[in-house]
Amino acid sequence: MGLAASQARLLSITARLTSNEYESQQISNAKMRLATQSQEASEAYIAALNNTQYSLIAFDSTGQSVNTSLTVASLYEYADNKNQYILTNAAGKALLANKDIRNYQTSANLDEFLEKYGLNKTFKTLSMKTLYNQLKDLKKYDTYWHGAIENYPYSQEQWKEDKRAAYSEYLNAQKVYTAKAKQEELSPGSTGSSDITYAKALANYDAAKKKYSGLLSYVAAKESMLIDDIFSNSNNNTYVGKDINGNDVSVNNKDLYEKYNEYKTVAAQYNTELDKVGVNANKAFEYDDQSKAQWYTNLWYKLNGQSTSNTGLNNFAYLNPKDGISEFSGEINFSNKISDSDSKILNSSTWISNALSRGMVNIEMANYVSEEMTIEDVEDPFVYNLKGISWTGKIYSSVSDIIEGSNSKAIAKAEAEYKQKNAEINAKDEKYQRKLNLLDTEHNAIQTEYESVKSELNKNMERSFKAFQG
Numbered sequence: 001m002g003l004a005a006s007q008a009r010l011l012s013i014t015a016r017l018t019s020n021e022y023e024s025q026q027i028s029n030a031k032m033r034l035a036t037q038s039q040e041a042s043e044a045y046i047a048a049l050n051n052t053q054y055s056l057i058a059f060d061s062t063g064q065s066v067n068t069s070l071t072v073a074s075l076y077e078y079a080d081n082k083n084q085y086i087l088t089n090a091a092g093k094a095l096l097a098n099k100d101i102r103n104y105q106t107s108a109n110l111d112e113f114l115e116k117y118g119l120n121k122t123f124k125t126l127s128m129k130t131l132y133n134q135l136k137d138l139k140k141y142d143t144y145w146h147g148a149i150e151n152y153p154y155s156q157e158q159w160k161e162d163k164r165a166a167y168s169e170y171l172n173a174q175k176v177y178t179a180k181a182k183q184e185e186l187s188p189g190s191t192g193s194s195d196i197t198y199a200k201a202l203a204n205y206d207a208a209k210k211k212y213s214g215l216l217s218y219v220a221a222k223e224s225m226l227i228d229d230i231f232s233n234s235n236n237n238t239y240v241g242k243d244i245n246g247n248d249v250s251v252n253n254k255d256l257y258e259k260y261n262e263y264k265t266v267a268a269q270y271n272t273e274l275d276k277v278g279v280n281a282n283k284a285f286e287y288d289d290q291s292k293a294q295w296y297t298n299l300w301y302k303l304n305g306q307s308t309s310n311t312g313l314n315n316f317a318y319l320n321p322k323d324g325i326s327e328f329s330g331e332i333n334f335s336n337k338i339s340d341s342d343s344k345i346l347n348s349s350t351w352i353s354n355a356l357s358r359g360m361v362n363i364e365m366a367n368y369v370s371e372e373m374t375i376e377d378v379e380d381p382f383v384y385n386l387k388g389i390s391w392t393g394k395i396y397s398s399v400s401d402i403i404e405g406s407n408s409k410a411i412a413k414a415e416a417e418y419k420q421k422n423a424e425i426n427a428k429d430e431k432y433q434r435k436l437n438l439l440d441t442e443h444n445a446i447q448t449e450y451e452s453v454k455s456e457l458n459k460n461m462e463r464s465f466k467a468f469q470g
Contacts (some may be wrong), residue, residue, distance in 0.1 A: 012451045020446060024439045027432045034425045034432075041421040049082065052214040055355050057081045057274040057401045058323045070353065070402060072097070073346040078117075078295045081400050084366035086302060086391065087355075093317040094152040094302050095361065097346055108139070108244040110300050119293050121285040124277045128284055131270040135381060138266060140243060141259035142380070145249055148239040162375060194410045219293055244310065281381035282373040301389045309383045319345045356396045363399065 054070035068074045076097070087095040107368035108112035123129035239251045251259075251466050274284060287293035305313050345351050355361045371388035396402060 012069075013446055015418055016446050017443065017450060020439055024436060024443070026438050027439070030435075031429060031432050034429050038422065038425050041107050041417070041425070043223050053349060053404075054356070055403050057403060059381075062290050067403070069348050069349045071347050072352055075352070076100075076363045078292050082152060084298055085399070085401070086299070086366070087352075087361045088364055088366050089361065091317075092362075093315055094299075096316050097319065100299070101318065103308075104300070104303050104316070105314075106245050108143070108310050110297060110304075110386075111136070111382055113300050114287065114293055114296055117296050118291070119296070120288045122288060123285040124279060125273065128270070128277070131266055131273060132284065132381065133268045135263065135270055138263040139382060140258060141251075141256060142263045144239055144241060144249060144256055145260040148256060149240045187245045264379060267381070271378055275316060280373070280375055281378075281386075282375065282384050284381070294368060295366075297386065298368060298389055298391075302359060302364075302366075303389055306387075307383065307384050308386060309380075317436075363394050363396050365394050365399070366391055 055067045056070045056074050058066050058068065059078050072095075075087070089095060103116040105348060107116065118383065121129075123132065239249070239253055239256050241249050243249050271281075277284075300308075303313065303315050305315070309429050352361075356363065367390045369388040374379060374385040375383075375388055377383055397404075
């Protein structure tokens with residue numbers, strides 16, 4: 001072989017060696033990527049094994065415990081013999097579904113709120129039911145009337161406050177007097193300090209009763225003066241405002257006052273009916289499902305405070321994760337806007353588990369102890385103070401109704417994915433290894449050929465050099 005031919009052959013072999021080594025390097029890199037993928041698959045499987053799933057313990061009507069996957073929906077869903085919990089943000093606002101928020105915002109009082117959950121009332125008497133429903137229809141005119149005169153001296157709100165204080169004093173004096181009277185009955189003919197305290201209690205009772213009656217008369221007279229003032233002022237012949245749903249309201253003051261007087265008349269009739277039966281306004285009826293009624297009364301208390309009338313406290317926030325998905329993977333942004341992902345969050349066990357375990361939400365438990373309610377205004381059966389209700393903060397890991405366990409579904413899914421991924425990786429790895437073996441064999445053959453050509457080239461160069469010297 002000539003010198004030029006040997007050099008050309010050597011260059012060709014060198015190129016083949018370079019190509020062979022480059023291809024081997026590419027396959028080695030691919031095998032390394034497979035190793036990384038295998039590690040990732042293994043980590044995902046281990047994560048699934050370590051993944052905690054929370055279950056909620058509830059009890060059915062027979063008292064048997066029932067375990068369900070913990071979600072916001074399962075936590076909030078009413079059931080017999082079930083403890084009541086609610087999620088809150090750092091500010092203590094209840095995190096609610098859109099439906100519950102709308103029910104609260106469009107309810108003028110607790111009665112309307114409970115009706116939205118299908119709760120029906122059974123009254124003590126048929127007359128009581130008829131009068132109650134009449135009052136319910138006329139209640140809006142009472143509210144409008146208060147709005148119509150609120151800018152006048154000695155506003156209706158001040159009247160209500162004065163009446164409430166006087167009525168409370170009247171009830172307290174009556175309670176003391178009754179107790180002392182009972183004591184005297186138990187000890188007839190007794191003398192001494194008992195007689196003095198009895199007389200004092202009776203005097204306080206009479207004074208409080210007169211004060212309350214006098215205040216009602218004063219209010220009626222003052223109201224009559226205001227009516228003349230309103231009706232004589234042409235600029236105020238129509239009340240303009242908004243109802244509980246935010247709709248515009250426009251009512252002629254004369255018609256408004258007639259409806260308001262009708263409301264007061266029916267209220268008086270209703271109170272007479274209550275006295276006949278011997279119950280307060282909050283005892284006039286019972287709900288067909290007392291346990292369910294208490295459940296949603298507790299919720300109302302959390303959102304609205306102690307009053308059964310809508311105070312506008314709005315102690316709630318919408319459920320709205322920042323990433324907008326049910327498989328919560330980041331921080332939560334609690335806003336006052338309705339979230340489109342409401343249903344996803346409500347039914348996601350992953351979302352609530354992560355939110356609780358990462359401390360992004362708190363959990364509170366409702367407690368109720370039966371206590372006598374306080375009537376705020378005898379003319380308004382829809383308004384009284386809620387008592388005996390409280391919401392207590394809990395550490396989620398200490399809540400006995402929430403149990404921790406492995407997520408069997410997630411583990412099964414991760415195991416199947418892990419096996420499939422490993423099978424794919426092993427198949428590719430075997431293919432790459434066969435190719436590497438072929439390249440290695442080829443590389444050895446090319447290297448041998450390279451050494452042979454290089455040796456022949458060196459000999460040719462030595463012969464040529466000697467010939468040139470000779």
